[in-house]
Amino acid sequence: xxxxxxxxxxxxxxxxxxxxxxxxxxxxxxxxxxxxxxxxxxxxxxxxxxxxxxxxxxxxxxxxxxxxxxxxxxxxxxxxxxxxxxxxxxxxxxxxxxxxxxxxxxxxxxxxxxxxxxxxxxxxxxxxxxxxxxxxxxxxxxxxxxxxxxxxxxxxxxxxxxxxxxxxxxxxxxxxxxxxxxxxxxxxxxxxxxxxxxxxxxxxxxxxxxxxxxxxxxxxxxxxxxxxxxxxxxxxxxxxxxxxxxxxxxxx
Numbered sequence: 001x002x003x004x005x006x007x008x009x010x011x012x013x014x015x016x017x018x019x020x021x022x023x024x025x026x027x028x029x030x031x032x033x034x035x036x037x038x039x040x041x042x043x044x045x046x047x048x049x050x051x052x053x054x055x056x057x058x059x060x061x062x063x064x065x066x067x068x069x070x071x072x073x074x075x076x077x078x079x080x081x082x083x084x085x086x087x088x089x090x091x092x093x094x095x096x097x098x099x100x101x102x103x104x105x106x107x108x109x110x111x112x113x114x115x116x117x118x119x120x121x122x123x124x125x126x127x128x129x130x131x132x133x134x135x136x137x138x139x140x141x142x143x144x145x146x147x148x149x150x151x152x153x154x155x156x157x158x159x160x161x162x163x164x165x166x167x168x169x170x171x172x173x174x175x176x177x178x179x180x181x182x183x184x185x186x187x188x189x190x191x192x193x194x195x196x197x198x199x200x201x202x203x204x205x206x207x208x209x210x211x212x213x214x215x216x217x218x219x220x221x222x223x224x225x226x227x228x229x230x231x232x233x234x235x236x237x238x239x240x241x242x243x244x245x246x247x248x249x250x251x252x
Contacts, residue, residue, distance in 0.1 A: 001029030002228050007080040009033045009073070011063060011123055012090030014041030016192050017142070020216035021087055021223050022049060022056075028224060030085065031055040033076040035123075037062050037090075055080065063090055063119030066126075073126035083130040085227045088120035088141045088164075100153055109156045116160035121167060132178050139175075139182040140226045141168050142219070143238065145246040148186065161186075165238060172236030181235040185222045188242025190214045208243025 008025045012018035014036030022032045026049045034049070034056060036042035042058035049056035057079050061072040077083050092115060120141055131137035146154050147161035164184065171182040189207050191214065197203040204213045222239045225231055240246055 002230075003085075004029035006030045006084040006227075007033070007076075007082055008085035008087060008227065009035060009076055009083055009123070009127060010087045010089055011035040011061075011120065012088075012142075013045050014038050015089065017187070017190060017216050017219050018087075018089035019045045019048075020220040021089055023052070024217070024220035024224050025085070025087075025227060026052050026054045026056070028228065029054070030227075031080055033057045033059050033080065033083075035059045035061050035063075035072065035076075035090070063122060064114040066122045069119070069122040070126045073123065073130070077127075077130045082134055083127050084134060084136070085138045086124060086127045086131070086140070087223055087227065088123055088139075090119055090123075091116040091142065091160075100155075104156065112156040113160050116157065117163045120164060124171065128175075131175075131180050135179055137175075137178070137180040138227045138231075139168075139171065139180065140223050141165075141182070141184045142223075143168075143184045143186040145186050145188050145240060145242050148240070149246050168238070169236045176235060181226070181231065183226045183231070183234060183236065184238040185219060185226065186238055186240045186242070186246075187219050188214055188240075188245040190216060190219060204243070208245050209247065210243040212243075214241065214243055 008030040010022045013022045013034035032049045034042045034046045039060040046056040046058040059072050062068050141164050143164045144161040146158045168182050168184045222241050
């Protein structure tokens with residue numbers, strides 16, 4: 001198994017994409033720390049990982065607090081004896097509160113930056129001493145095609161995800177000396193379970209150049225590659241998983 005004896009931290013592991021990533025890495029042999037602000041969903045995913053024969057810890061954490069992140073990451077390292085892989089899947093948009101920047105509530109703007117930029121950077125910062133101690137490691141951040149092409153009513157979100165993309169490149173430059181790879185995956189429009197469109201084919205045609213919708217597993221497969229030995233000579237890169245949608249932001 002390509003990730004045997006590896007310990008992976010998956011933030012946002014209780015969410016749809018985070019869960020898919022956690023299970024994909026576990027299937028490849030990794031032990032998983034499922035980090036989420038929701039204790040119940042984190043534990044459910046951790047139980048699924050354990051059912052696969054891997055060790056798993058549900059770590060409840062508010063990634064907006066550096067103190068909470070540091071304490072949680074240290075607990076994970078102590079529990080498993082170290083950390084090898086960090087996947088930052090935690091994040092999200094403001095959904096119903098999204099709006100044009102001139103009228104966007106400043107607390108929404110702050111929340112988006114906290115959850116999508118500061119939180120992931122906090123996790124990386126807290127995990128780095130453990131990765132450096134290993135003299136090896138993989139950091140995989142989840143960005144977005146919105147950071148590449150822009151989108152109305154997403155100034156806050158695109159700023160945060162654009163920051164993740166830029167930070168990933170700089171981290172790759174800094175951390176190469178420790179054999180630590182830092183890369184990104186930028187999803188397109190991923191449909192959540194239970195919220196699939198009535199006409200999946202029409203939806204896929206509108207929002208991509210392929211003939212099916214994007215799934216959580218599509219994202220998880222890209223993360224698995226970047227977390228695996230096959231990508232040992234890949235760093236500072238961004239893999240776009242969007243069915244070609246960003247070739248003009250099809251559907252917008």
